[in-house]
Amino acid sequence: MKVLLSGNEAIALGAWEAGVQYASAYPGTPSTEILENLARYPGVRAEWGSNEKVALDNAVGASFGGARALAAMKHVGVNVAADSLMSVSYIGVKGGLILVSADDPGAFSSQNEQDNRQYARFGKFPCIDPADSEDARQFVKIAFELSERFETPVMLRSTTRLSHTKSAVEALVPEARSLQPLPPFVRDPSTSRVVLPAIARRRHPEIEQRLIEVAAWSATDGFECGLNRISWGDRSVGVVTTGIAYQYVREVLPGVSILKLGMSYPLPLAAIREFADAVETLVVVEELDGFIEEQIRAAGIEVSHGKDVFPLCGELTLAAVREGAGKAGLLDADGAPATQTATMTPELLSSVTVPPRSPALCPGCPHRAFFYNLRRHKRKAVIAGDIGCYSMGVLPPFEAMDMLISMGASIGMAHGFQRAGGQESAIAVIGDSTFFHSGLGPLASAIYNRARIAVIILDNRITAMTGQQQHPGTGITLQGEHGKEIDIAAVCRAMGVTSVEEVDAWNVDAINKTLRRALDYEDGPAVVVVRGACVFTPYFHLQPRMRVDPAKCVTCGSCFRVGCPAIIKSDEIYPTSGKQKAAIDPLLCTGCTVCMQVCPVQAIAPIE
Amino acid sequence: MIEKLNMLFVGVGGQGILTASDIAAQVGLDLGLDAKKSEVHGFAQRGGVVESHVRWARSVGSPTCEKGTVDILMSFELLEAARWLDWLKAGGIVLVNRQKLIPMSVSLGDIFYPEEEAILAALREHAGRVVVVDALPLAEEAGNARTVNTVMLAALSALLDTDPQIWETAVLRRVPEKYREVNRVAFRLGREAAA
Numbered sequence: 001m002k003v004l005l006s007g008n009e010a011i012a013l014g015a016w017e018a019g020v021q022y023a024s025a026y027p028g029t030p031s032t033e034i035l036e037n038l039a040r041y042p043g044v045r046a047e048w049g050s051n052e053k054v055a056l057d058n059a060v061g062a063s064f065g066g067a068r069a070l071a072a073m074k075h076v077g078v079n080v081a082a083d084s085l086m087s088v089s090y091i092g093v094k095g096g097l098i099l100v101s102a103d104d105p106g107a108f109s110s111q112n113e114q115d116n117r118q119y120a121r122f123g124k125f126p127c128i129d130p131a132d133s134e135d136a137r138q139f140v141k142i143a144f145e146l147s148e149r150f151e152t153p154v155m156l157r158s159t160t161r162l163s164h165t166k167s168a169v170e171a172l173v174p175e176a177r178s179l180q181p182l183p184p185f186v187r188d189p190s191t192s193r194v195v196l197p198a199i200a201r202r203r204h205p206e207i208e209q210r211l212i213e214v215a216a217w218s219a220t221d222g223f224e225c226g227l228n229r230i231s232w233g234d235r236s237v238g239v240v241t242t243g244i245a246y247q248y249v250r251e252v253l254p255g256v257s258i259l260k261l262g263m264s265y266p267l268p269l270a271a272i273r274e275f276a277d278a279v280e281t282l283v284v285v286e287e288l289d290g291f292i293e294e295q296i297r298a299a300g301i302e303v304s305h306g307k308d309v310f311p312l313c314g315e316l317t318l319a320a321v322r323e324g325a326g327k328a329g330l331l332d333a334d335g336a337p338a339t340q341t342a343t344m345t346p347e348l349l350s351s352v353t354v355p356p357r358s359p360a361l362c363p364g365c366p367h368r369a370f371f372y373n374l375r376r377h378k379r380k381a382v383i384a385g386d387i388g389c390y391s392m393g394v395l396p397p398f399e400a401m402d403m404l405i406s407m408g409a410s411i412g413m414a415h416g417f418q419r420a421g422g423q424e425s426a427i428a429v430i431g432d433s434t435f436f437h438s439g440l441g442p443l444a445s446a447i448y449n450r451a452r453i454a455v456i457i458l459d460n461r462i463t464a465m466t467g468q469q470q471h472p473g474t475g476i477t478l479q480g481e482h483g484k485e486i487d488i489a490a491v492c493r494a495m496g497v498t499s500v501e502e503v504d505a506w507n508v509d510a511i512n513k514t515l516r517r518a519l520d521y522e523d524g525p526a527v528v529v530v531r532g533a534c535v536f537t538p539y540f541h542l543q544p545r546m547r548v549d550p551a552k553c554v555t556c557g558s559c560f561r562v563g564c565p566a567i568i569k570s571d572e573i574y575p576t577s578g579k580q581k582a583a584i585d586p587l588l589c590t591g592c593t594v595c596m597q598v599c600p601v602q603a604i605a606p607i608e
Numbered sequence: 609m610i611e612k613l614n615m616l617f618v619g620v621g622g623q624g625i626l627t628a629s630d631i632a633a634q635v636g637l638d639l640g641l642d643a644k645k646s647e648v649h650g651f652a653q654r655g656g657v658v659e660s661h662v663r664w665a666r667s668v669g670s671p672t673c674e675k676g677t678v679d680i681l682m683s684f685e686l687l688e689a690a691r692w693l694d695w696l697k698a699g700g701i702v703l704v705n706r707q708k709l710i711p712m713s714v715s716l717g718d719i720f721y722p723e724e725e726a727i728l729a730a731l732r733e734h735a736g737r738v739v740v741v742d743a744l745p746l747a748e749e750a751g752n753a754r755t756v757n758t759v760m761l762a763a764l765s766a767l768l769d770t771d772p773q774i775w776e777t778a779v780l781r782r783v784p785e786k787y788r789e790v791n792r793v794a795f796r797l798g799r800e801a802a803a
Binding site: 002003004030108109132160161164165166167168244247248250251317318319322351352353354355356357358359360362396397560563565567568569585587 | 620637657672691716721727733
């Protein structure tokens with residue numbers, strides 16, 4: 001029987017079938033569900049690492065011990081892990097080692113759309129690109145074998161559209177399996193895992209040779225095992241494609257010959273040359289960078305069309321492939337873009353103005369009262385933000401975030417701004433999980449250099465944005481065991497912060513006063529830990545819901561400025577202002593009381 | 609017998625659209641077709657716009673539909689049906705839940721949520737058929753407001769030439785034992801609403 005599995009579920013299943021023994025990850029969209037699923041299989045130890053480099057290092061250690069190991073992360077997470085990734089490529093692996101990079105073309109929930117196939121070329125290791133869930137499942141197994149055979153880390157590259165698409169996979173009932181101890185560790189100078197300069201110099205030519213051998217394998221065995229595949233059709237056009245792009249190609253150009261590459265690096269150039277010779281026109285269709293196209297061209301193989309007609313930026317879609325194929329003259333009349341045959345007229349589209357619907361902090365969110373206060377300080381302060389739900393502090397009505405670049409960067413940016421002579425107060429805003437990810441290092445630097453900054457740690461007891469993952473601050477492990485909980489305030493004090501205050505996330509006035517003290521503090525960084533559990537955690541408790549007394553509401557707008565989706569405009573008009581009064585949607589309200597606290601006329605109270 | 613169908617499920621984060629589209633994709637498999645469904649997690653789910661594509665065919669390539677080719681636009685919220693209308697093919701079906709969820713841009717600004725009649729008129733002008741379902745009251749009538757999903761899927765099943773039993777089974781498989789009965793009732797009410 002076939003079942004529908006997402007790409008991420010299929011990667012987890014394939015890894016388990018391949019006997020993966022250890023896996024680690026830091027959550028990040030679109031990669032998160034890989035470890036969440038793997039954690040449910042028997043006989044696997046799956047953990048959240050505190051960041052992506054830690055996760056990769058964990059997997060490297062497991063591999064050196066002889067275990068099949070996997071680390072998963074989103075594309076930008078690989079930047080964090082890159083230091084170790086480059087070195088482990090030089091030093092090689094023992095147990096198969098897979099790094100899953102889940103890229104995000106279209107940057108649906110990321111700060112960029114970097115194409116991580118480039119890492120494979122940069123780091124000189126293979127990159128494998130599945131095109132659907134069944135591919136993902138099978139390719140993980142191939143990747144482990146390849147990794148062990150060539151003693152190389154292997155990148156398995158997914159994308160949002162693969163990770164979060166469900167497609168049919170043959171069902172499997174996992175058998176019982178228990179975690180086995182590793183064999184005794186063997187010290188062998190010929191396979192030293194110590195990347196000293198002398199060893200690195202010796203290894204470099206060896207890994208260059210390794211790439212040549214992997215390319216040769218890909219051109220032969222790579223086709224036999226189904227990693228690479230040719231489907232012959234009309235030989236006037238041959239398309240070389242990979243990953244999800246294959247799905248668009250086979251739908252837009254159903255009759256053509258297709259070389260589907262399951263490995264985008266190193267390329268089986270001999271096989272590609274043979275394919276090119278067998279077709280009249282060679283076209284390369286790939287998402288984001290012209291990664292394969294450049295290599296094919298550099299090898300002296302003539303490419304008729306690639307990035308000249310297909311987009312370099314943004315997610316590839318059926319429409320984009322159709323448009324590119326049209327420009328390349330590959331479409332007959334039947335293949336005309338569907339959007340052109342649709343009868344939607346501009347008049348019809350404009351007959352209703354559709355208001356935008358941006359994401360917002362949830363009703364009851366523990367970040368709301370803080371941002372309401374931060375907004376009031378923003379004229380005198382520069383705010384460096386970080387990555388998490390609280391990134392939404394940049395949106396209306398708060399608009400209280402001036403800079404945000406990457407995980408953990410808030411503290412370092414605030415520090416640099418202040419120490420360079422910034423005239424405004426410098427505030428860093430960082431979440432609990434992000435603080436453990438990469439906030440500890442910059443905090444040490446800020447303390448050491450006596451940076452006069454306010455560091456606000458929004459501790460909502462979970463990694464919220466990616467969908468409720470545990471972290472060192474909660475002490476619960478991925479597989480539901482009791483690990484050790486680390487107290488954020490205690491860590492900051494132990495590191496040498498002389499002003500550490502904790503404040504209740506829903507107390508508007510207390511946050512205001514604490515924030516003011518932190519901004520006035522002169523002896524190095526001041527830390528404020530704003531504590532309140534995310535509404536999706538079991539620690540959050542619904543309180544009696546709020547209602548607006550229309551007789552008291554004077555339409556001042558204060559409650560709207562807390563930016564709560566539960567606060568809506570009522571149909572009743574306040575005659576003096578001519579504005580609509582406020583109302584509260586009882587289905588959405590959690591009773592957090594933030595709106596009640598900011599109402600200057602006490603018009604908001606709990607429903608009796 | 610359906611051989612090919614493009615469906616687009618839209619609405620607001622938190623409405624259970626991803627589960628509903630999961631079930632619709634599973635029905636495709638149960639009908640002996642190939643099926644894919646695709647969506648984007650993350651930012652979109654914090655009260656933002658959610659879209660989920662479900663495609664049935666003998667062999668499905670792209671996991672997402674193309675603008676202007678959607679056979680059925682299934683909107684869990686009134687305004688969202690208008691937002692995604694240009695994805696519908698000319699003469700396609702719109703199945704829309706009458707429920708309104710007010711976007712923050714309306715609460716905070718001077719923009720207005722369009723009148724229901726204006727939205728429905730726009731839908732009717734483009735679509736071959738518009739089916740409006742009061743899913744929330746029906747779910748409450750069934751005994752649980754969270755069965756809006758089931759009401760909508762049942763309504764969808766009534767619009768397609770497929771065995772309703774396959775849909776009901778697919779829905780109930782996803783529901784814990786103690787909620788089966790209320791979902792059975794919700795399914796019946798949804799079928800009746802769209803019949």
